[in-house]
Amino acid sequence: xxxxxxxxxxxxxxxxxxxxxxxxxxxxxxxxxxxxxxxxxxxxxxxxxxxxxxxxxxxxxxxxxxxxxxxxxxxxxxxxxxxxxxxxxxxxxxxxxxxxxxxxxxxxxxxxxxxxxxxxxxxxxxxxxxxxxxxxxxxxxxxxxxxxxxxxxxxxxxxxxxxxxxxxxxxxxxxxxxxxxxxxxxxxxxxxxxxxxxxxxxxxxxxxxxxxxxxxxxxxxxxxxxxxxxxxxxxxxxxxxxxxxxxxxxxxxxxxxxxxxxxxxxxxxxxxxxxxxxxxxxxxxxxxxxxxxxxxxxxxxxxxxxxxxxxxxxxxxxxxxxxxxxxxxxxxxxxxxxxxxxxxxxxxxxxxxxxxxxxxxxx
Amino acid sequence: xxxxxxxxxxxxxxxxxxxxxxxxxxxxxxxxxxxxxxxxxxxxxxxxxxxxxxxxxxxxxxxxxxxxxxxxxxxxxxxxxxxxxxxxxxxxxxxxxxxxxxxxxxxxxxxxxxxxxxxxxxxxxxxxxxxxxxxxxxxxxxxxxxxxxxxxxxxxxxxxxxxxxxxxxxxxxxxxxxxxxxxxxxxxxxxxxxxxxxxxxxxxxxxxxxxxxxxxxxxxxxxxxxxxxxxxxxxxxxxxxxxxxxxxxxxxxxxxxxxxxxxxxxxxxxxxxxxxxxxxxxxxxxxxxxxxxxxxxxxxxxxxxxxxxxxxxxxxxxxxxxxxxxxxxxxxxxxxxxxxxxxxxxxxxxxxxxxxxxxxxxxxxxxxxxxxxxxxxxxxxxxxxxxxxxxxxxxxxxxxxxxxxxxxxxxxxxxxxxxxxxxxxxxxxxxxxxxxxxxxxxxxxxxxxxxxxxxxxxxxxxxx
Numbered sequence: 001x002x003x004x005x006x007x008x009x010x011x012x013x014x015x016x017x018x019x020x021x022x023x024x025x026x027x028x029x030x031x032x033x034x035x036x037x038x039x040x041x042x043x044x045x046x047x048x049x050x051x052x053x054x055x056x057x058x059x060x061x062x063x064x065x066x067x068x069x070x071x072x073x074x075x076x077x078x079x080x081x082x083x084x085x086x087x088x089x090x091x092x093x094x095x096x097x098x099x100x101x102x103x104x105x106x107x108x109x110x111x112x113x114x115x116x117x118x119x120x121x122x123x124x125x126x127x128x129x130x131x132x133x134x135x136x137x138x139x140x141x142x143x144x145x146x147x148x149x150x151x152x153x154x155x156x157x158x159x160x161x162x163x164x165x166x167x168x169x170x171x172x173x174x175x176x177x178x179x180x181x182x183x184x185x186x187x188x189x190x191x192x193x194x195x196x197x198x199x200x201x202x203x204x205x206x207x208x209x210x211x212x213x214x215x216x217x218x219x220x221x222x223x224x225x226x227x228x229x230x231x232x233x234x235x236x237x238x239x240x241x242x243x244x245x246x247x248x249x250x251x252x253x254x255x256x257x258x259x260x261x262x263x264x265x266x267x268x269x270x271x272x273x274x275x276x277x278x279x280x281x282x283x284x285x286x287x288x289x290x291x292x293x294x295x296x297x298x299x300x301x302x303x304x305x306x307x308x309x310x311x312x313x314x315x316x317x318x319x320x321x322x323x324x325x326x327x328x329x330x331x332x333x334x335x336x337x338x339x340x341x342x343x344x345x346x347x348x349x350x351x352x353x354x355x356x357x358x359x360x361x362x363x
Numbered sequence: 364x365x366x367x368x369x370x371x372x373x374x375x376x377x378x379x380x381x382x383x384x385x386x387x388x389x390x391x392x393x394x395x396x397x398x399x400x401x402x403x404x405x406x407x408x409x410x411x412x413x414x415x416x417x418x419x420x421x422x423x424x425x426x427x428x429x430x431x432x433x434x435x436x437x438x439x440x441x442x443x444x445x446x447x448x449x450x451x452x453x454x455x456x457x458x459x460x461x462x463x464x465x466x467x468x469x470x471x472x473x474x475x476x477x478x479x480x481x482x483x484x485x486x487x488x489x490x491x492x493x494x495x496x497x498x499x500x501x502x503x504x505x506x507x508x509x510x511x512x513x514x515x516x517x518x519x520x521x522x523x524x525x526x527x528x529x530x531x532x533x534x535x536x537x538x539x540x541x542x543x544x545x546x547x548x549x550x551x552x553x554x555x556x557x558x559x560x561x562x563x564x565x566x567x568x569x570x571x572x573x574x575x576x577x578x579x580x581x582x583x584x585x586x587x588x589x590x591x592x593x594x595x596x597x598x599x600x601x602x603x604x605x606x607x608x609x610x611x612x613x614x615x616x617x618x619x620x621x622x623x624x625x626x627x628x629x630x631x632x633x634x635x636x637x638x639x640x641x642x643x644x645x646x647x648x649x650x651x652x653x654x655x656x657x658x659x660x661x662x663x664x665x666x667x668x669x670x671x672x673x674x675x676x677x678x679x680x681x682x683x684x685x686x687x688x689x690x691x692x693x694x695x696x697x698x699x700x701x702x703x704x705x706x707x708x709x710x711x712x713x714x715x716x717x718x719x720x721x722x723x724x725x726x727x728x729x730x731x732x733x734x735x736x737x738x739x740x741x742x743x744x745x746x747x748x749x750x751x752x753x754x755x756x757x758x759x760x761x762x763x764x765x766x767x768x769x770x771x772x773x774x775x776x777x778x779x780x781x782x783x784x785x786x787x788x789x790x791x792x793x794x795x796x797x798x799x800x801x802x803x804x805x806x807x808x809x810x811x812x813x814x815x816x817x818x819x820x821x822x823x824x825x826x827x
Binding site: 176181211214215217238239240241243244245248249278 | 381382383401402403404405407408411581597
């Protein structure tokens with residue numbers, strides 16, 4: 001049976017005890033009557049006993065990163081047997097991007113999705129009714145469904161355009177960075193038509209697409225006039241761009257990011273207060289999603305304020321996805337008191353400079 | 364160089380310091396400042412603002428270029444006078460002070476001569492302004508193919524900034540992405556041109572990382588990109604990109620000419636500007652036995668002293684020791700079976716003041732088809748080999764400049780007809796010869812401009 005500590009919180013619930021939570025979580029996923037076929041099978045090849053050895057958040061590091069195995073495993077095997085009733089309602093099966101090899105598949109449960117969607121509800125509290133325009137991937141990506149649910153919460157409709165990021169990547173691989181231009185502009189053209197003819201109060205998109213919208217004066221005008229909230233996700237927004245968007249392009253319109261991944265079935269929200277450095281800070285919904293930032297060479301946690309590679313964990317009764325090493329680098333930031341791991345800021349890819357050793361030629 | 368330097372973007376509405384910055388270092392690796400790295404959003408907004416800005420009228424452009432020449436050569440810009448500027452470039456980038464001064468003087472000459480250069484580059488059937496009376500009888504008007512010209516500059520010598528002022532003279536708005544190693548010349552030149560009258564939205568300086576550099580190429584109408592063979596391979600097929608890759612400049616001496624009388628010119632071609640220019644000769648082909656010439660070159664080049672870059676007599680470039688070692692290792696690898704006559708042991712000469720000098724190298728190859736003849740390295744490094752008439756012009760292909768020391772008219776005709784030889788100099792002229800108004804790799808106007816036919820009736824039009 002599920003321990004109540006694993007139930008998603010209701011407003012006013014007291015914070016859960018971290019160690020109690022981890023113990024209940026591990027018990028759930030590694031008990032034959034409640035765990036998923038995947039983990040029950042996988043437990044046999046672990047060199048430790050999860051129930052005996054994993055008692056704290058730190059102990060979770062014993063687990064290997066198994067997300068690569070999610071490329072091939074039948075999704076039924078990912079469903080914990082203990083889920084029943086409302087808990088067992090599936091919202092969808094979503095895939096990670098598939099930038100490196102075949103995509104990985106994850107089962108999204110409806111209750112969890114509503115909770116994950118509500119994580120940044122605070123930003124939308126005063127918005128009232130609004131339609132949503134999602135210029136973002138739909139299909140196997142969770143992004144589109146989140147946008148649809150966002151619209152429902154605001155008694156609005158979701159407008160959307162088709163967008164296939166994997167095809168864009170294929171084009172770039174084949175023909176270089178300029179190749180995606182035509183496709184991207186085609187997306188923006190469709191978004192422009194919606195913005196010009198429909199009442200859009202919430203714009204949900206990725207930073208690169210927002211940047212393309214910002215190039216068109218007519219679109220900037222429409223967004224400034226109608227849109228009351230801009231939510232970005234799915235890619236990085238560097239601190240300089242964020243500042244330019246806020247100060248020059250869309251002044252006065254809240255611009256909030258969600259940093260997450262399909263591999264953790266959710267996102268972290270932008271903290272209301274920026275760090276002293278002016279950087280946006282992202283808080284995951286601990287204990288259900290928890291981040292660590294590690295030194296890429298040693299794997300050890302870096303100190304708060306230092307940069308490293310992001311490790312994500314999904315820790316709910318709906319799924320157990322520990323120690324997923326992302327490609328992103330970020331600053332580790334002190335989380336709110338009592339939270340697992342850390343919060344993150346200044347998330348981005350590893351910087352590349354053009355000082356590689358090209359020797360031939362004079363330049 | 365006491366003060367901590369900031370190279371910020373010079374955007375359409377003023378300077379911009381991004382949060383994302385990378386260190387500027389001296390040759391010893393010591394940090395001396397920071398350079399902003401602007402995001403792609405800033406690039407896109409800048410290009411949009413540049414497109415929206417009015418074109419500075421032709422006569423005003425040329426006047427401003429004249430004024431900019433004086434400012435560039437004399438004024439205090441960004442807090443640096445001329446002497447401080449040249450000293451900074453040589454101590455920070457390792458380019459010898461005399462080379463910096465010579466290259467920077469060249470830039471001032473280029474600015475001053477645009478009036479003339481633009482006239483020379485324009486087709487004879489065209490007028491520069493439709494108001495010219497000749498359009499009343501019908502004529503061509505020389506017009507821009509685009510609005511925004513971008514420059515991905517290099518840091519090997521300030522002279523790389525001698526090409527793009529032509530685009531400014533033609534009425535393009537120009538976006539300069541400076542070298543991260545030597546952004547000081549680009550900064551000084553943009554400052555000078557702005558103070559001389561080019562409004563900020565017509566001329567910008569945007570330091571960026573590698574990825575954002577591609578956004579500049581995508582946003583601009585045309586871009587000139589300096590780099591190695593990798594850059595040529597990456598961008599060569601894009602019609603809006605003009606690549607400035609390895610020059611592979613060469614010298615040919617045929618048997619009717621005695622090389623002994625030309626040795627100064629040949630040495631000068633190899634070592635001019637410390638061997639850092641794409642016009643510096645990297646291969647010499649000799650009809651007959653090449654060895655005596657190779658030995659003479661080794662003797663002459665071997666005499667050049669190793670000096671700190673800021674020494675007034677310095678000729679050779681200085682670079683961080685690790686990168687000089689890397690160049691040396693690469694030289695050994697590509698030299699293969701070539702016979703070293705100079706620099707075969709090592710070209711690395713460490714200086715007590717920091718960094719290492721790249722010493723000259725001379726190698727002898729045994730065939731005009733030796734692959735080493737196409738290897739250009741950023742210091743005086745020359746491959747000397749045999750040539751005979753039966754070899755034809757194939758070994759001379761792919762040369763930015765070819766100096767042909769020959770009196771054979773048929774050979775000269777063939778070399779002039781060869782499309783991959785860009786400039787052909789004859790007789791006593793080093794490959795490094797340059798004069799404002801003479802094309803370096805064609806006139807920029809050949810790419811950036813086109814003619815349009817025009818006929819007009821006089822009524823209501825302003826006087827010519």
